[in-house]
Amino acid sequence: MKRAIFLDRDGTINEDVGYFCTRDKWEYIPGSIEALKILQKDYVLFIVTNQSGVARGFFTEEELIKFNGEVEQMLRKEGIIIQKTYYCPHMGDEEHCNCHKPSRFFLDQAKKEFNIDLENSFVIGDHPHDVEFGQQVGATSIYVLTGHGEKHKDELTDIDPPDFIAKNLYEATMWINNQRS
Secondary structure, three states: OEEEEEOOOOOOOOOOOOOOOOOHHHHHHHHHHHHHHHOOOOOOEEEEEOOOOOOOOOOOOHHHHHHHHHHHHHHHHHHOOOOOOEEEOOOOOOOOOOOOOOOOHHHHHHHHOOEEEEOOOOEEEOHHHHHHHHOOOEEEEEEEOOOOOOHHHHHHHHOOOOOOOOOOOOHHHHHHHHHOO
């Protein structure tokens, strides 16, 4: 079985500038490219992102799918391979939705599709629901203070604490590497 890193997108890899689906608003958080290059040496990388901008009418699901492909291509040009981008286009409170984080839906899908060892994998994100997402399957959860991280930090008291709180993705990566030594 393979070990993986499941990354939230907006606020973790790139600056969170609200609901967007175009390259012109894409800006990497400093250190994220270096971090992803280090992580992919030992882990399979996935992006798992709630994109309620579809349900809110900011962009269509087709536009989101196209943009996700562009994001993967931009990362590939940096030498980073994302195995798959999983996204939830719903608001999260919709009756038919079973994929909005913190639901474990996409983690279970990745396990089946890519033979992922979830208990020896990591989830990294800037929302408390990212922490809960990883905890659903026994993965190690890391909360980053970029994006919405600082803003929602007080909400962490409402859930089981993350395994680590990092200033950014790069610091999270250094912590992951230290766990292995």
